[in-house]
Structures are given as structure tokens and as C-alpha cells.
Amino acid sequence: MKRLCEICTHYNCFINKYCSPEWKTLISFHKTSMLYPAGATIFSAGDPIKGIFQIYSGKIKVVTIDGEKEQIIRLAKEEQLLGHRGFGKKMIYPVTAIALEDSEVTFIPVDVFYSAVKANSEFAFQMMLFYADELNAAEKRMKLTAGLKAKEKVIVALMTIIRAFGFSSTDNTLLEYTPTRKDIASIAGTTYETMIRALGSLEKSNIIVQEGKAIRVLDLAYLEKHCLLD
Amino acid sequence: MDCRSCINKNCFINKYCLNSWLEFVQNFKTRKLFSAGLKVFSEGDLVSGIYIICSGKVKITMKTDDSIERIIRLAGEGQVLGHRGMSTNMTYPISAETLTSSELADIPNEDFFKLLRNNADLSFYMMMFFADELRRSEQKYRLRTLKSVNEKVASSICMIIDAFGYKEGETSEVDLSMKLSDFSNFAEISMLSLSNVLKYFSRLNIINWVDNEIYVINEHALREIAQTER
Numbered sequence: 001m002k003r004l005c006e007i008c009t010h011y012n013c014f015i016n017k018y019c020s021p022e023w024k025t026l027i028s029f030h031k032t033s034m035l036y037p038a039g040a041t042i043f044s045a046g047d048p049i050k051g052i053f054q055i056y057s058g059k060i061k062v063v064t065i066d067g068e069k070e071q072i073i074r075l076a077k078e079e080q081l082l083g084h085r086g087f088g089k090k091m092i093y094p095v096t097a098i099a100l101e102d103s104e105v106t107f108i109p110v111d112v113f114y115s116a117v118k119a120n121s122e123f124a125f126q127m128m129l130f131y132a133d134e135l136n137a138a139e140k141r142m143k144l145t146a147g148l149k150a151k152e153k154v155i156v157a158l159m160t161i162i163r164a165f166g167f168s169s170t171d172n173t174l175l176e177y178t179p180t181r182k183d184i185a186s187i188a189g190t191t192y193e194t195m196i197r198a199l200g201s202l203e204k205s206n207i208i209v210q211e212g213k214a215i216r217v218l219d220l221a222y223l224e225k226h227c228l229l230d
Numbered sequence: 231m232d233c234r235s236c237i238n239k240n241c242f243i244n245k246y247c248l249n250s251w252l253e254f255v256q257n258f259k260t261r262k263l264f265s266a267g268l269k270v271f272s273e274g275d276l277v278s279g280i281y282i283i284c285s286g287k288v289k290i291t292m293k294t295d296d297s298i299e300r301i302i303r304l305a306g307e308g309q310v311l312g313h314r315g316m317s318t319n320m321t322y323p324i325s326a327e328t329l330t331s332s333e334l335a336d337i338p339n340e341d342f343f344k345l346l347r348n349n350a351d352l353s354f355y356m357m358m359f360f361a362d363e364l365r366r367s368e369q370k371y372r373l374r375t376l377k378s379v380n381e382k383v384a385s386s387i388c389m390i391i392d393a394f395g396y397k398e399g400e401t402s403e404v405d406l407s408m409k410l411s412d413f414s415n416f417a418e419i420s421m422l423s424l425s426n427v428l429k430y431f432s433r434l435n436i437i438n439w440v441d442n443e444i445y446v447i448n449e450h451a452l453r454e455i456a457q458t459e460r
Contacts, residue, residue, distance in 0.1 A: 064372075073368075088362030094369070117354050124353035125346050129316070131360030136317040138364060139302075142371040143294055 003056055003106055004028045010079045013054070014130070015116070018123035023116050030112040035104050042097040042105055043083055049091040051109040053082035058103020059165065059177055062095050063186065072186040073141075075100075075164035075179075084131070100179065140229060150190050152228055154198035157188035158208070159227040162217070178214045232256055236284075240308035242359075243282055243335075243345075246352040251345060258341045262334045270311065270326040270334065277315030277322055279338040283307055286332020287394060287407045289416075290314075292324045299325070301416040302370060303363075304393035310359065329407045379419050383427040385456035386417035387437070387444065396446075404444040 005015055005024035015027060033056065036042055042053060045065065055078050062074040062082070073095065076082055082105065086093045091110075099105075108116075117124045148156065161184070165177040179187070185195040199215075202208045207223065209216040217223065233252045236244055243255060261284075264270060270281065273293060288311055290303040302324065305311055311334065315322045320339075337345070346353040366389075377385070387404065390413075394405040406413065414424040428439045436452055438445040446452060 064368075066372075084361065085368075086361075086365060088358050088365055090362075090365065094365055114354070117357065118350045121347050121350045121353060124350055124357060125343075128346065128353050128357040128360060131357055131364060132313065132316045133318065135360055135364045135367060136314065136323060138371075139292070139314075139323065139367055142367075143292065 001033050003033050013079045014123060014126055018126050019116060019120045023120055027108060027112060027116055031106050031108050033104060033106045036099040038099055038101045040099045043093050044096045045093050047093045049086050049093060051107050052084060052113050054106045055080050055082055056104040056106050059100040060097050060103060061100050062097050064095055070186045071189060072183060075160060077165055148228060150194045151198045151201060153188040153190050154195055155223055155226050156229045157184055159223055160187055174214060174216050238308050241282060242355055246355045247345060247349045251349055258338055260336045262336055264328045265331045266328055268328050271322050272325045273322055275322045277320045279336050280313060280342050281311035282335045283309050283311055284333040284335055287329040288326050288332060289329050290324050290326050301412060304390060306394045379423050379427050380455055382417045382419050383424060384452050388453055388456045402445045404446060406444060410442055
């Protein structure tokens with residue numbers, strides 16, 4: 001399906017916000033769109049970069065894989081850019097992106113993206129600030145995670161999920177999307193068992209409730225207060 | 231020094247700003263001279279502007295949770311300094327200290343933003359620069375957690391070559407400009423392991439290590455070792 005930037009209602013999208021109408025038309029012309037079922041890989045670490053992806057709908061995890069170990073470094077949803085890591089001199093993806101649920105992802109070829117950045121100075125400026133924030137967030141994560149206790153790591157993971165996807169629109173304490181328990185461990189950077197124990201302990205303290213697969217947050221203030229990574 | 235008559239053609243301001251804007255730069259740029267071993271700014275300081283290294287060499291350090299100052303970046307002539315402060319809270323997450331006597335140019339924030347908004351090539355460069363920094367930073371993190379000592383030393387030598395290059399008029403002597411203790415900090419291994427690996431590389435005829443100077447014999451082999459990721 002063709003998704004046109006000119007008539008798009010994703011108002012937080014950088015292209016929508018910062019590109020001129022003429023450029024939106026040009027970007028739409030070159031843009032392609034693909035559907036990925038849950039579990040499908042959008043790009044893999046080591047692949048050459050040919051353009052930039054943007055999530056039209058759905059949810060994606062960005063992971064690094066070392067041998068057997070998978071570490072989730074980012075959760076992303078609609079309107080967000082995908083595959084910006086690796087831009088620069090090397091132009092090879094350092095990470096892998098996998099759909100968490102059925103997702104539609106658009107793709108803009110790299111030369112069109114570059115021209116759009118160069119021609120729309122506000123777009124370029126905002127992209128630079130976006131990367132600056134990503135750099136800071138990444139370094140903060142690296143600096144802190146090493147010293148965190150298991151429970152603190154799981155709290156950080158829960159807050160990461162809340163900040164990425166928020167709460168359900170019909171039930172404001174239920175997580176809009178609860179990743180699998182295995183994925184939660186990958187976000188926290190702990191083993192599966194450690195994460196299960198930490199969730200159990202949070203449940204015992206009435207901070208969360210596990211409703212089957214889903215997680216309900218009873219005490220958001222507690223999580224926010226004890227999240228050492230913001 | 232007036233940017234328009236500057237001979238440093240690698241400087242990103244010189245390269246990516248329009249001539250009319252270079253004139254504007256002169257009005258608000260201040261020149262600062264530092265001798266070796268001086269702090270340019272410290273972690274937690276308020277960010278008031280951005281620095282450009284006109285000449286000299288600087289190390290950028292970050293305090294990890296075990297309160298060790300880790301060298302996370304090396305920067306030389308023509309490069310940006312203090313860009314990690316350009317995020318939402320505008321305080322430096324890192325410290326910078328000169329390795330050799332250096333001349334820095336300081337451009338206040340609001341003027342730098344004005345430059346970015348009006349020079350598309352400059353903001354494009356800065357975007358790509360941040361993208362590279364993000365990749366390098368995450369690579370460096372993996373270096374700390376995953377790599378063998380040989381890989382650590384090889385990739386640090388490569389990173390030093392990328393930052394400072396070879397000594398003037400030399401084709402094989404690495405422009406180290408730092409003590410061995412700084413080098414071992416950068417490579418994230420002990421001094422003892424560092425000298426063992428350097429001796430080992432010398433035996434393999436990849437480098438020649440004499441009088442604490444490194445002469446690279448086979449840069450290709452060095453990069454091969456550095457890239458055996460995972």
C-alpha cells in the first residue's frame with residue numbers, strides 16, 4: 001500500500017513536521033511500504049544500509065545478538081524512525097529489528113533521505129538533536145546497567161515498556177502492550193528466572209499484577225521513583 | 231584566527247559553512263589556549279557552547295559507576311568537542327582534558343544553532359557525525375564486555391589511528407600523544423596485559439613496540455583482529 005506523506009495524520013513524524021509540502025510529495029513518490037507479520041525480521045545486523053525505515057503501524061524491537069544472548073536495546077512504535085543506527089561512515093546495521101506484532105513499515109531510499117535532510121534545514125537540525133539524544137540515552141544505559149541489581153533492572157525494563165507503548169486506551173493501568181516474559185528479560189538484561197522472581201516480588205508488594213500474559217501497574221509512582229534510568 | 235584565512239581545511243566549520251556565515255562566526259567565536267593536562271570542562275558543568283579543536287589533542291572521559299574515569303573518546307584537530315552536552319538537560323555528561331597543548335574555539339549555543347539552521351551541509355554533517363558517535367559508543371561498550379584482550383588492544387590502536395593518525399612525516403609511527411596508563415584505560419585492560427599484548431603483536435610482526443612508541447607494520451592485520459566481533 002502507498003502511504004502518502006501529504007495526507008498523513010502522523011503529526012509527530014519528523015517528515016510531516018519538518019519537511020516542506022514539495023518535499024513530502026517527492027518523498028511519497030520514492031517511499032515504499034511493507035507488511036511484516038509478528039516475529040518477522042525487518043533488517044539484520046551486518047546488512048548494508050540502503051535507506052531509512054519508519055513504522056507506520058505496529059510495534060518493533062531492536063536487538064543486538066551475541067551468540068545465544070539477545071539484548072533488546074530499543075522498543076519502537078508507529079511514527080518512529082527505525083534503522084537510524086549504523087548511519088555514518090560504515091552504513092552497515094549494527095542491530096537487528098524484529099516485529100513484535102503485525103506491523104507496516106515504510107522505507108525511504110538513502111539518497112532521497114539525504115537530499116530531504118539537506119534541503120529541509122529544520123529537518124536536518126531536528127535529526128541531529130534526535131541522534132544527540134539517542135547517543136546520550138545509549139551512554140546512560142551503558143553507564144548504569146552494569147551496576148544495577150536484578151530488581152532495579154526489571155523496574156527499568158517495565159518503565160522502558162511503559163515509555164515506549166504506554167497504557168491501554170480503554171484501561172489506564174493495563175499495559176498497552178506486554179512483551180513476552182522472555183523479551184522482558186532481554187530488555188532488563190537478566191536471566192529469565194531472575195526476571196520472573198523480580199516480577200513476583202513486585203507483585204507481592206502490590207506494585208504490579210500479572211494477569212496471564214498481561215501486566216497491570218498499580219503503583220506507577222513507585223516504578224517511576226525507583227527507575228534509576230530515565 | 232579568522233576562519234576565512236584558516237589553513238585547517240579539515241575543520242567542519244570551515245568545510246560546511248557558507249562563506250557569508252563564516253564571517254558571522256568571527257563575531258562570536260572566542261579563542262582559548264590550554265596547556266597539556268588541563269580540564270576543558272567537567273561532568274555536570276552547564277553547557278554554554280560547543281568547542282572546535284583548532285590544534286592539539288583532547289581526551290574525553292566519563293565516570294563509570296565504579297567511579298573510575300574511563301576514556302571514551304579521543305579527539306584531534308578539526309573535530310567537535312562537547313557535542314555530548316547538546317541534549318535536553320544541557321549539562322555535560324562527560325569531562326574533557328587536553329593531552330597536548332591545544333587551541334580551542336568556543337561558539338556559544340544560540341549562535342551554533344543559528345549556524346546549523348542556516349547551513350544545511352553543516353547540520354547534515356553533524357547528524358552523520360552523531361550517528362557515527364552512536365555506533366562507535368555502542369561498539370566501545372561491547373568492547374568492554376565481550377572482547378578478548380587482543381581484540382581490545384587492536385581496536386584501540388585502530389581508534390587512536392582514526393583519531394590522531396600517524397606522526398607528521400611518518401607513515402608507521404602512531405601519534406599516541408598519551409601515557410601508557412591512558413592507553414590501558416582506553417583499551418579497558420590492565421597495564422600489564424597491555425604490554426603483554428603489545429609484545430605479542432610485535433612478535434607477530436604486526437607492530438613494532440619500542441620506547442613506548444607504536445610503529446604499525448601491518449595495519450590490515452590489526453584491523454582484521456579488531457573486527458573479529460563476537
